[in-house]
Amino acid sequence: MQTNFSEEQLKNKDNQSSEKIFKKCVHCGMCNATCPTFDLLSDELDGPRGRIYLIQDMLENEKKPTPNVVNHIDRCLSCYSCMTTCPAEVNYMHLIDHGRKYIEKNYERPFLDKTIRNFLSVVIPNTKLFKLLSLFAKIAKPFKLFFPSIIKEMIELAPKSFPKKTVKNKEIYKTRSKQKIARVALLTGCVQKEISPQINEATIRILNRHGVEVVASKNINCCGSLNHHLGKNNKAHKDFINNINIWHEQYLKGNLDAILSNTSGCGTTMKDYGFIFKNDKKMKKKAKKISELTKDVSEYLLENLNLKFKSKEKKFRIAYHSACSMQHGQKVHNQPINLLGKTKNEILEIPDGHLCCGSAGTYNILQSKIAKKLLKNKIKNIESLKPQIISTGNIGCITQIANGTNIPILHTVEILDWYTGGPKPEILKGI
Ligand code: SF4
Ligand code: SF4
Numbered sequence: 001m002q003t004n005f006s007e008e009q010l011k012n013k014d015n016q017s018s019e020k021i022f023k024k025c026v027h028c029g030m031c032n033a034t035c036p037t038f039d040l041l042s043d044e045l046d047g048p049r050g051r052i053y054l055i056q057d058m059l060e061n062e063k064k065p066t067p068n069v070v071n072h073i074d075r076c077l078s079c080y081s082c083m084t085t086c087p088a089e090v091n092y093m094h095l096i097d098h099g100r101k102y103i104e105k106n107y108e109r110p111f112l113d114k115t116i117r118n119f120l121s122v123v124i125p126n127t128k129l130f131k132l133l134s135l136f137a138k139i140a141k142p143f144k145l146f147f148p149s150i151i152k153e154m155i156e157l158a159p160k161s162f163p164k165k166t167v168k169n170k171e172i173y174k175t176r177s178k179q180k181i182a183r184v185a186l187l188t189g190c191v192q193k194e195i196s197p198q199i200n201e202a203t204i205r206i207l208n209r210h211g212v213e214v215v216a217s218k219n220i221n222c223c224g225s226l227n228h229h230l231g232k233n234n235k236a237h238k239d240f241i242n243n244i245n246i247w248h249e250q251y252l253k254g255n256l257d258a259i260l261s262n263t264s265g266c267g268t269t270m271k272d273y274g275f276i277f278k279n280d281k282k283m284k285k286k287a288k289k290i291s292e293l294t295k296d297v298s299e300y301l302l303e304n305l306n307l308k309f310k311s312k313e314k315k316f317r318i319a320y321h322s323a324c325s326m327q328h329g330q331k332v333h334n335q336p337i338n339l340l341g342k343t344k345n346e347i348l349e350i351p352d353g354h355l356c357c358g359s360a361g362t363y364n365i366l367q368s369k370i371a372k373k374l375l376k377n378k379i380k381n382i383e384s385l386k387p388q389i390i391s392t393g394n395i396g397c398i399t400q401i402a403n404g405t406n407i408p409i410l411h412t413v414e415i416l417d418w419y420t421g422g423p424k425p426e427i428l429k430g431i
Contacts, residue, residue: 001025001052004060013279015059018098022056025049025090031082036356037075040373045072048082048092055099065107073099075370077363078229079324079356080268084331093329094275097228104231116150120362121232125190125222125239134158153368157403159195163426167201173214181211182257182304185247187270189263190222192395198425199395202417203262203297209421210305215256217246223261225269228276229361240273241283248286251293258304259290262297262413264394265361268329270294296326297413298336298393309342309419316345316431318415319387321378321401323394324356336393336412343419345389351381359400371400379404388431391415 003022009015031048032038038047045054054069065073073096082092109117123129137158140147144155174180184207188200204214224239250256261267271294277287301307320337327333340347358364358374382390383405390409392398402409408427418424 001027001056003056009060009062014098014101017278018055018059018095021091021095022052024088025052026088028087030087031085031090031092034081034085034354036077036079036081036374037370039355040370041075043072046075048076048086051076051099052090052092052095055095055102058099058102065103070103070107070109073103075367077324077356077358077360077374079360080328081324081354081356084328084354093272100229100231101233102231104233112148112150116154116366117230117232120365121227121230121235124226124362127190127194127221130191131162131194134162150365150368153365157365157399162194163197165197165201167197167204169216169218171216171218173204173208173216175208175211175213179211180213183213183215183255184300185215185217185250185256185259187220187223187243187259187261187263187266188216189266189395190226192263196395196398196411198414199262199411202411202414202422202425203260205422206301206307206413206417206420207260207305210307212305215250217250220246223263223266223269225266226361228269240276240287243270244273244277244283244286244290247290247293251289256293258295258300259293260295260297260300262393262411263396264296264323264326264330264332265396267294267296268325271330296330296332296335296393298339299332301413301416302335302339307339307342307416307420309344310421311344312419316389317348317385317387318343318345318389318391319348319350319382319385319407320412321350321357321382321390321392321397321409322353323392323397324360326393327354332393336391339416340391340412343415348385348387350378351384352377353381357397357400359394359396361396364400375400375404382407389415389428 001022003019005019029049035047044050076096080093137155140155144152207214220243222239224236227236247259271291274288274291277283322333356374357378358371364371390407391412393412398409410425414425
């Protein structure tokens with residue numbers, strides 16, 4: 001694609017790297033074929049090719065974003081399905097991140113939209129505030145009809161209760177009765193550790209049982225991706241820098257073999273820290289190292305450990321939902337399926353599995369109409385397989401899909417933990 005950035009504009013490092021990406025795009029439009037929003041809305045500007053044009057036009061001509069352009073950019077799920085399809089390896093993720101950052105800086109959003117975005121950016125990464133406001137949402141639920149639709153949506157999506165933790169919060173989880181073979185850091189996350197603590201507990205158990213010590217640094221909370229995707233650069237960078245510095249210090253002490261994420265949305269951003277800080281003299285080496293060390297838990301379990309599976313009498317039909325951030329963002333798809341296959345259950349791939357379930361961070365709140373349509377399609381495809389269990393590797397998808405079906409949904413690591421000697425997941429107790 002031809003570009004027309006001036007020399008002056010190219011002194012800006014963000015423009016410099018986006019220009020290289022624009023040049024790779026050959027306008028073929030193949031990406032539109034697998035884009036969920038193009039599929040639903042049939043508008044060129046709601047597909048990746050159209051959005052690339054919009055972003056390039058804004059940046060090259062230093063245009064003030066219009067409400068229409070912002071709307072098309074906001075409707076992007078950041079699912080990266082287009083990146084899997086693109087034959088020219090256009091890094092759409094870096095373009096949309098740049099576009100969002102530009103919009104955040106140069107566009108004055110309507111009051112309610114701005115307030116909600118600011119609210120989400122503060123509340124979601126703050127576990128105490130998140131719990132408190134979920135309680136308010138529960139109280140406000142009977143009166144939700146009196147609120148604007150976006151607030152109704154937030155009330156509806158807020159967790160109804162918070163499960164009790166069964167494993168004590170610690171900084172270091174030592175291996176049990178086994179020689180230590182590795183030491184890893186685990187991102188325990190912000191929302192996940194409150195609404196589904198069993199995911200971290202299963203992750204820690206399975207690692208400890210197979211000789212891996214786990215470090216869960218108390219000073220690391222959010223990976224920064226929520227604010228990054230809202231275009232809120234300063235807030236996101238605060239989290240990025242904090243995490244990179246802490247993990248790098250642990251790595252330098254010589255005792256960190258990997259950094260694990262069990263939420264694929266977070267893992268995708270952590271693997272991108274290196275790119276995000278590539279122009280930052282002070283941070284770039286450290287950030288690159290942290291990205292290199294980062295692995296999704298399923299990658300680590302498959303590639304580094306010899307898991308000991310125990311067979312069970314009953315066989316289940318398990319539908320595997322490949323989260324977008326996992327399959328498109330990290331290109332991790334076969335690893336969890338391979339691991340689930342070792343449980344000797346029947347593992348089913350979902351039709352149109354490349355399409356998003358509509359969760360996408362805060363998308364199901366900010367773009368609820370599209371998110372609901374995507375969820376409906378996803379549930380139809382899942383239920384067509386008549387599974388007894390759904391498995392996935394991302395808390396956002398777990399929450400979203402659980403809103404559309406009664407089929408129990410579990411993080412993949414919970415199933416793997418159970419089949420390698422851990423307790424049966426609570427949600428499966430009746431089946
Ligand atoms: S990231 Fe997803 S929604 Fe956005 S343009 Fe690409 S395929 Fe479409
Ligand atoms: S598939 Fe790739 S090269 Fe083709 S239009 Fe989409 S982004 Fe550009």
